[in-house]
Amino acid sequence: MTHVVSDELDLFLAHIGRTDEVGALTLVRNLLGKGVPGDEVLTDLVIPALRAVGERWATGEWTVAREHGASHVTGRVVHLIADATPRPSSASRIVVCCAQGDWHGLASTILAALLRVRGIEAMVLPPGTGAGELARMLPDSEADSVAIGCMVSTALPGARAMVEVARRVGVPVLVGGPGFGPDGRWAGMVGANGWARDARQAADMLAGPDWPTITTPAPRLRHLPDATHDGVALLRTPLVAAGMAAMVPIEDERSETTLRDGLVTAVDTLAVSLFLDDHVLFVDFTRWFADVLTHRHVPRQALAAAYRAFAARLAHVPGAGATLRMAGAVL
Numbered sequence: 001m002t003h004v005v006s007d008e009l010d011l012f013l014a015h016i017g018r019t020d021e022v023g024a025l026t027l028v029r030n031l032l033g034k035g036v037p038g039d040e041v042l043t044d045l046v047i048p049a050l051r052a053v054g055e056r057w058a059t060g061e062w063t064v065a066r067e068h069g070a071s072h073v074t075g076r077v078v079h080l081i082a083d084a085t086p087r088p089s090s091a092s093r094i095v096v097c098c099a100q101g102d103w104h105g106l107a108s109t110i111l112a113a114l115l116r117v118r119g120i121e122a123m124v125l126p127p128g129t130g131a132g133e134l135a136r137m138l139p140d141s142e143a144d145s146v147a148i149g150c151m152v153s154t155a156l157p158g159a160r161a162m163v164e165v166a167r168r169v170g171v172p173v174l175v176g177g178p179g180f181g182p183d184g185r186w187a188g189m190v191g192a193n194g195w196a197r198d199a200r201q202a203a204d205m206l207a208g209p210d211w212p213t214i215t216t217p218a219p220r221l222r223h224l225p226d227a228t229h230d231g232v233a234l235l236r237t238p239l240v241a242a243g244m245a246a247m248v249p250i251e252d253e254r255s256e257t258t259l260r261d262g263l264v265t266a267v268d269t270l271a272v273s274l275f276l277d278d279h280v281l282f283v284d285f286t287r288w289f290a291d292v293l294t295h296r297h298v299p300r301q302a303l304a305a306a307y308r309a310f311a312a313r314l315a316h317v318p319g320a321g322a323t324l325r326m327a328g329a330v331l
């Protein structure tokens with residue numbers, strides 16, 4: 001059945017690329033009407049489409065507005081499928097949420113629908129739910145576990161805060177999403193009980209004999225508490241201004257916006273890199289951001305100049321200079 005779904009990918013992308021809600025919903029209703037299971041539509045059509053949307057934004061082929069329109073329509077489709085997914089009558093109940101600071105709520109809705117298909121009762125919290133709210137709702141939720149998704153690594157400190165509150169009341173936490181790094185590299189630092197690559201693996205882990213029913217508080221991070229992370233994040237505005245000033249003037253207004261937004265993310269990523277005590281995060285981000293800029297005809301040397309401006313202002317922050325130098329070396 002899979003090829004029936006993936007054959008529709010180009011047409012689905014054409015619909016969402018025109019913000020054609022009716023076209024996209026009709027296409028998906030037709031597939032469901034033909035008996036294609038909702039989880040297959042999610043894994044073989046919706047997720048590949050979302051990845052393609054991200055790619056088209058990153059290469060500059062689609063504007064931010066077009067990407068937002070496509071994401072919005074895809075959100076309608078995801079809700080249509082999620083609503084049509086039967087609720088399992090399972091004994092196991094999980095709360096699914098985004099890491100605090102991560103706005104990719106669609107991913108949580110998709111994951112919850114895929115878990116339901118595999119017999120796990122999943123309850124989704126909207127993005128923007130912070131550690132405080134999670135702490136308040138968990139005791140009454142009857143949840144056996146919490147699943148935290150993270151698409152952008154800048155939200156890892158937020159994920160850490162949420163893991164801490166869940167584990168403090170004994171509820172184990174499973175995490176996933178590319179924000180946790182290749183093969184879930186940062187899941188342990190965040191204090192999660194486990195990391196899963198996808199919904200299938202998540203369901204297997206949650207139902208498996210090794211998944212804890214109750215857990216201890218999250219282990220302390222060996223290099224924390226340390227004010228470095230907060231210190232860098234608090235300097236975000238002057239750092240971005242210095243970075244912009246250090247770069248050659250950018251003619252194209254769209255590129256300038258991408259650059260400014262990207263430098264904000266760069267400062268936040270640097271702060272998280274220091275929080276995790278792992279320069280790999282910032283170096284990987286730099287490779288990705290340099291590619292985004294190249295597609296917008298901004299030379300990599302411009303980013304290198306911005307990093308030198310950051311380093312000059314962060315001379316007092318342990319580790320910042322070395323991390324910026326390592327990232328500068330890939331430019």
Ligand code: B12
Pocket residue numbers: 047050051052053054055057058068071075101102103104105106107108110111147148149150151152153174175176177178195196197198199202261262265285288
């Ligand atoms: C839609 C979207 C948005 C929307 C989100 C709307 C919404 N309601 O969700 C909006 C416009 C808000 C947005 C904002 C941003 N976005 Co965005 N976004 C996307 C996009 C196109 C789709 C995300 C999605 O839902 N994917 C579907 C998920 C299900 O796919 P998946 O990751 O492959 O999921 C599998 C596994 O990862 C895993 N999994 C996923 N979650 C979880 C959770 C758990 C618990 C488990 C166990 C497993 C698991 O299982 C899944 C199934 O197999 C992605 C592109 C992409 N590749 O995904 C970019 C993307 C994630 N965004 C990106 C960026 C940069 C941003 C912004 C920083 C842009 C900006 N300058 O403002 C902001 C960040 C905002 C924030 N702080 O969160 C980048 C991140 C790159 C990076 N290196 O960090 C991406 C990858 C785009 C790209 N190609 O560069 N975004």
